[in-house]
Amino acid sequence: MKPSPLPADFPVVGIVGAGQLARMCVPPAVALGIRLRVLAERLDDPAAQVIPDVVVGDYRDLATLRSFAAGCDVLTFDHEHVPTGHLEALEAEGVAVRPGSAALVHGQDKLVMRRRLGSIGVPVPRWAPVATAADLADFLDGTSDGRGVLKTARGGYDGKGVRVVRAAEAGADAADWLAAGVPLLVEELVDFSRELAVLVARSPSGQAVVYPVVESLQVDGVCREVYAPAPGLAEEHALAAQEAALRIAQALEVTGLMAVELFDTKDGVLVNELALRPHNTGHWTIDGALTSQFEQHLRAVLDLPLGSPAPHAAQAVMVNLLGSDLPDLYPAYLHCMARDPGLRIHVYGKQVRPGRKIGHVTVIGDNLEELQERGRHAVGFLRGDING
Amino acid sequence: MKPSPLPADFPVVGIVGAGQLARMCVPPAVALGIRLRVLAERLDDPAAQVIPDVVVGDYRDLATLRSFAAGCDVLTFDHEHVPTGHLEALEAEGVAVRPGSAALVHGQDKLVMRRRLGSIGVPVPRWAPVATAADLADFLDGTSDGRGVLKTARGGYDGKGVRVVRAAEAGADAADWLAAGVPLLVEELVDFSRELAVLVARSPSGQAVVYPVVESLQVDGVCREVYAPAPGLAEEHALAAQEAALRIAQALEVTGLMAVELFDTKDGVLVNELALRPHNTGHWTIDGALTSQFEQHLRAVLDLPLGSPAPHAAQAVMVNLLGSDLPDLYPAYLHCMARDPGLRIHVYGKQVRPGRKIGHVTVIGDNLEELQERGRHAVGFLRGDING
Numbered sequence: 001m002k003p004s005p006l007p008a009d010f011p012v013v014g015i016v017g018a019g020q021l022a023r024m025c026v027p028p029a030v031a032l033g034i035r036l037r038v039l040a041e042r043l044d045d046p047a048a049q050v051i052p053d054v055v056v057g058d059y060r061d062l063a064t065l066r067s068f069a070a071g072c073d074v075l076t077f078d079h080e081h082v083p084t085g086h087l088e089a090l091e092a093e094g095v096a097v098r099p100g101s102a103a104l105v106h107g108q109d110k111l112v113m114r115r116r117l118g119s120i121g122v123p124v125p126r127w128a129p130v131a132t133a134a135d136l137a138d139f140l141d142g143t144s145d146g147r148g149v150l151k152t153a154r155g156g157y158d159g160k161g162v163r164v165v166r167a168a169e170a171g172a173d174a175a176d177w178l179a180a181g182v183p184l185l186v187e188e189l190v191d192f193s194r195e196l197a198v199l200v201a202r203s204p205s206g207q208a209v210v211y212p213v214v215e216s217l218q219v220d221g222v223c224r225e226v227y228a229p230a231p232g233l234a235e236e237h238a239l240a241a242q243e244a245a246l247r248i249a250q251a252l253e254v255t256g257l258m259a260v261e262l263f264d265t266k267d268g269v270l271v272n273e274l275a276l277r278p279h280n281t282g283h284w285t286i287d288g289a290l291t292s293q294f295e296q297h298l299r300a301v302l303d304l305p306l307g308s309p310a311p312h313a314a315q316a317v318m319v320n321l322l323g324s325d326l327p328d329l330y331p332a333y334l335h336c337m338a339r340d341p342g343l344r345i346h347v348y349g350k351q352v353r354p355g356r357k358i359g360h361v362t363v364i365g366d367n368l369e370e371l372q373e374r375g376r377h378a379v380g381f382l383r384g385d386i387n388g
Numbered sequence: 389m390k391p392s393p394l395p396a397d398f399p400v401v402g403i404v405g406a407g408q409l410a411r412m413c414v415p416p417a418v419a420l421g422i423r424l425r426v427l428a429e430r431l432d433d434p435a436a437q438v439i440p441d442v443v444v445g446d447y448r449d450l451a452t453l454r455s456f457a458a459g460c461d462v463l464t465f466d467h468e469h470v471p472t473g474h475l476e477a478l479e480a481e482g483v484a485v486r487p488g489s490a491a492l493v494h495g496q497d498k499l500v501m502r503r504r505l506g507s508i509g510v511p512v513p514r515w516a517p518v519a520t521a522a523d524l525a526d527f528l529d530g531t532s533d534g535r536g537v538l539k540t541a542r543g544g545y546d547g548k549g550v551r552v553v554r555a556a557e558a559g560a561d562a563a564d565w566l567a568a569g570v571p572l573l574v575e576e577l578v579d580f581s582r583e584l585a586v587l588v589a590r591s592p593s594g595q596a597v598v599y600p601v602v603e604s605l606q607v608d609g610v611c612r613e614v615y616a617p618a619p620g621l622a623e624e625h626a627l628a629a630q631e632a633a634l635r636i637a638q639a640l641e642v643t644g645l646m647a648v649e650l651f652d653t654k655d656g657v658l659v660n661e662l663a664l665r666p667h668n669t670g671h672w673t674i675d676g677a678l679t680s681q682f683e684q685h686l687r688a689v690l691d692l693p694l695g696s697p698a699p700h701a702a703q704a705v706m707v708n709l710l711g712s713d714l715p716d717l718y719p720a721y722l723h724c725m726a727r728d729p730g731l732r733i734h735v736y737g738k739q740v741r742p743g744r745k746i747g748h749v750t751v752i753g754d755n756l757e758e759l760q761e762r763g764r765h766a767v768g769f770l771r772g773d774i775n776g
Binding site: 023052333 | 411415418420438439442597675678693695698715716717719726729733736747752
């Protein structure tokens, strides 16, 4: 590990995890002189490739976390997998953990999150905890179509840890999770027209900034495209989503960035998930807003005043690049850049594996359909789905 | 030095010099997956702080350059101080030096530059080479006011290597440089209304992109502020400046970025200086344009198609942060960010020394005067000139 000889008055932000979210913190850290240190699993993790100050270690080990945190001014996260008890221990020892464990648990545990959102009056889908097959059957009996979404309280992301269940087969569908004693909850299958997301940043001083509400196009539980702002969203739905995000950030005393994912329904918006970190639905802010979500996160965890979330253009479209069978991305740059000089390409330095999030592209402008065509073409070409 | 385990299909760009220009190449390199390696003078150079792959060595030593270039796909520069002969030697050995030595010499040697610009028909101030006191006297005798600007052909920047001379004292003023045998030239003192700059990028394939013409406010030969685009610039002067930049880039077969500095006069524009690298007058593009000059430089030296130079707003203002007696910058972030959420701050990780370029701020919007006030206030506060 190379020493970091930056001017001493600038703080060190320690990031647990060295994936693409930590990697995309590099540009604003370089600009602002903020020193980054990452706790990586491997030296070739996306962020470890581009940050000089890397510690390789296991984030599930308290001693490793303690040693990593020493010398960092604040500790923050690329992912939400650090055991809550470890974070509580670090906080007890005086480490500035941001977001704090009491807030972060709402992004780690869906049971905790659902209970809390109900208590602060944020609109959520109908739901119930599931400890037994009978709990599940009772809930499904109370639905109009006998269906529901069964979720593990912890560990789910990108469609993992989530199953649609039907009353008739619910016992069988849930059997393995129930047998394993995994905490579960079930939710109604919401009749939504689309999925929305709102990003909010909040600092320890209580300042909060909310970004425009975006639409996220999900396929098999994985975010594929984001439109910022959400096209044609009713003003009252947009305000309700932003108000919910601000209320949650305040009630949970979030420090740093939080993404609130919502369902847009004819009766209003319902909060689906929380992520207490920069989020895929905010990647458009790198090229499309005055302050990116990554800069905002760094400013928030350092208790610096937050930046303007103002967009650069009327519309931004972000398209995720999921890995295909094509191992090399770089050769496609020639075509993509020549075809579209305004295209913004981001890759994460990951080995290409089918379905893996390995990058994204963003385009900004006025016309949604044109931007979608440009973004989709670029990703199709980078994946090898399109050949000319 | 930590190994760089990035996916193998992405190229390595070796940058000679690890100052702020190399440092500001990091954000686009991270986004595009381009691997950077820097030849630094010291481990705490601005770019060496934020790039894992650092070699410390002397850029005046050919063996060091040769060893640094091995394993790089292309070699480019943070500064123009590498001896021309070394670059020619590397090129003879097959290293992709971009810009090539034959182009770069025009940014290194003002005599070579002046001769070449004259031969390609670009408008320049009246000038003459100076080998003796008599050469200088002859030139000054031919001016209307007996004054001129004496310059060393090599090594000048930020007002160094430049002297205003008068016929009466010219011999004494030039005596030390003449005695040292330094190649010199003299130019007329141009009656200009302001200084302009144009950035142009050109790839080995010959594609070229030109940015809007900017105005640069210079104090004692040091750039203080940049207004992009140059306010109220006559269309024909803007086109003449862009046309000159494109003609020079083409004639010199520039690869990478070139900044052309010009004088705006009532009779048209005159080319003053060339810099064959990203340039202080292009820092506004980081926050103010779709493609920053640093990304454009990387794309150009790699022969990737160039990006759109379209600005995000009607006006951008960049103000340089020159070091003052105040050693710490970070505490001022609280005030600056709270006062102006749209302010874009960039620091270079340098120890603060009076007069040293240690950072810059950029603001974008519609109103020039308002943007100037915001930029100047921020820099004044960061320097400690303003206290509230």
